[in-house]
Amino acid sequence: MMDSSTTPATRLTERINPQLINQLVQRLADYAPQSDVEGAFPENEFQWLADAGLLGITLPDQELDFNQPQTGELLQLLKRIGSGNLSVGRLYEGHLNALLLIHLFGTTEQQKRYYADVIDHQRLFSVWNTQADDGVRIHAVGAGRYVLKGAKTFCSGAGWIQRPLITGELIGADRTGWQMCIVPTESVKAIPQDDRFWQPLGMRSSASFKLDFTGIEVNEHDLLGAPGDYLRQPYFSGGAIRFAAVQLGAAEALVNETRTYLNNLNRISDPFQQARVAEMACLVESGSQWLTSAGDKTDAWLAQHAEADKIVAYANMTRTAIEQICLRTLELAERSVGARGLLRPLPFERIHRDLSMYLRQPAPDAALTQTGHYVLQNLSRIHDLWH
Ligand SMILES: Cc1cc2nc3c(=O)[nH]c(=O)nc-3n(C[C@H](O)[C@H](O)[C@H](O)COP(=O)(O)OP(=O)(O)OC[C@H]3O[C@@H](n4cnc5c(N)ncnc54)[C@H](O)[C@@H]3O)c2cc1C
Structure with missing residues (x-):
């Protein structure tokens, strides 16, 4: 799709700002019903991401350069894209994952070649x-x-x-x-x-x-x-924090949409609705704190050459917690909007389908037992395990 483009390389820091991300997320959300088609690919959306400079944002000297410890910010970006359109978030995560593997394991020649694919030709990667x-x-x-x-x-x-x-x-x-x-x-x-x-x-x-x-x-x-x-750890299993970030974006979208829906029906004074929205707000903010913490700790522990098992255990806790947050948010949003809210063209039905599907990621049971094993065989106090 974007293969033949010759958009010149511009420093992304000159183009990316929170307002731009907000506009992009809104645009993704507005367009999501149209691209919700089996067998289709969100081509327009990826052109918007390319135009916003997001395809190469982790490349050297760019805003979220993988050479710098900025994992928390990357996770927040993934969350935001996922909140606009979960399929786009999934695809974008795959693109950035491939670029991370090239950053970690590519030769200098390969890095130069593949980075040029992104910067000069806006080519898409995946894993x-x-x-x-x-x-x-x-x-x-x-x-x-x-x-x-x-x-x-x-x-x-x-x-x-x-x-x-x-x-x-x-x-x-x-x-x-x-x-x-x-x-x-x-x-x-x-x-x-x-x-x-x-x-x-x-x-x-x-x-x-x-x-x-x-x-x-x-x-x-x-x-x-x-x-x-x-398969080298902690990179392989530790990467689960990225898909968790994308998933959490959809939970945030559910809270936004629930609030709009209840406002439109003038149902915001009801204490049960208030309690559900409070719980949802609490849940997604906890998820966001998991992301910040996982990002910061991953960066710090990698810099300290901490044991891979510890980084993986924290990533596994993060993905497990965010899965639960998303499942509970789905339930609360459905109860708040009721059957009427689950009718198209309202967005709940689509977000529910997308999030339920995307929550099914590899080896959730093994992720949980790895954390359990790590905590059980390490006799430090729980506080000292992670702080
Ligand atoms: C929207 C979407 C996009 C995706 N895109 C990509 C992609 O681009 N690239 C890619 O590589 N993959 C992709 N995947 C696949 C994804 O990474 C997972 O591999 C996949 O979703 C896991 O499938 P599953 O739930 O059927 O796994 P399963 O492994 O069948 O897990 C189902 C359940 O069985 C349990 N289980 C697993 N193994 C065993 C066992 N031996 N005995 C007993 N129980 C077991 C699990 O813990 C889980 O509870 C995508 C998945 C989705 C949903």
């Missing part, structure tokens, strides 16, 4: 790791060439993504293991996509299809990092 029984294998065929075999499921953005970062089992090279590679989509043969896979409860316009990479050829310089790097 596609999930797969079923027919998952991806990366076969070394000699002379620095590799042939892929197998498919990925839940490929958010599908054919609209120009630089998908996919993972697969590396075979036949002098090294083996779970390898990342970035597919330069314009230079490989067409990648068949199964859009029938994507008949979801919600998150329609995230276009999370199944894609078959069989027969796709890549080069050595398309492989990112070493086998196993993708």
Whole structure:
């Protein structure tokens, strides 16, 4: 979509400000009913994000440069985008996740090349790791060439993504293991996509299809990092704070919409409605504090080379707490607006579908038990564990 654009690189700090973000979030929310279509991709929305300078915001010398400890601010940005449109938030998170992996594991040459893809061409990235029984294998065929075999499921953005970062089992090279590679989509043969896979409860316009990479050829310089790097902790599980931030955005949107709805019906003096709105306000603010705390602690602990298990445990607590916050907010919002409020064109029905679907992220049980294990085997006082 934005591949051929030649928008000049401008320092994002000159363009981004809270007012601009507020306007963008409102625009996303206003347009969300139109892009709520199965099989569609929010192309207009990503053009707006590109215009606002958000695609490259984490690149060197930009506002949220990954070289600086600013994770809390990044999480707040993800939350805001998620509050406008959850599918857009999911896709944007995938784009930034790929850029983070390039920042962590890319060679200098790869970083230069991929950052130029974003700055000069506004190309979109994603991370596609999930797969079923027919998952991806990366076969070394000699002379620095590799042939892929197998498919990925839940490929958010599908054919609209120009630089998908996919993972697969590396075979036949002098090294083996779970390898990342970035597919330069314009230079490989067409990648068949199964859009029938994507008949979801919600998150329609995230276009999370199944894609078959069989027969796709890549080069050595398309492989990112070493086998196993993708799963390296604390980055792998610690990244859960980013999807939690996007999820919380939808809970905030529910509170905003509930308030508007109750005001429109002149139902704001009722003590039960007041109590529910108070609880919702409390919940989403607690979620926001989790994000700030998780962002600050992650940055500080990474700088101190703290143990990975501790960072992962805190991230797991954050995602678990935010999942509960979102589930409770859904329940309270539904009770406040009633059946009448759940009719289209009011937004509750769509946000409910989107959030219910997007709350289903990998391994929630394992996330909880990892935290439990960490707390049980560490005999410091609870206060000292995290402070
Ligand atoms: C909108 C959306 C977009 C997505 N986009 C992407 C994307 O771009 N890239 C990507 O890689 N992935 C993507 N995903 C996939 C996502 O990251 C998760 O992998 C997926 O949502 C988890 O699916 P599941 O809930 O069916 O998992 P399951 O693993 O089936 O989990 C379901 C439940 O079973 C439990 N469970 C898990 N394993 C076991 C076991 N062995 N025994 C017993 N119980 C178990 C879990 O704890 C959970 O309670 C997306 C998902 C959604 C919803």
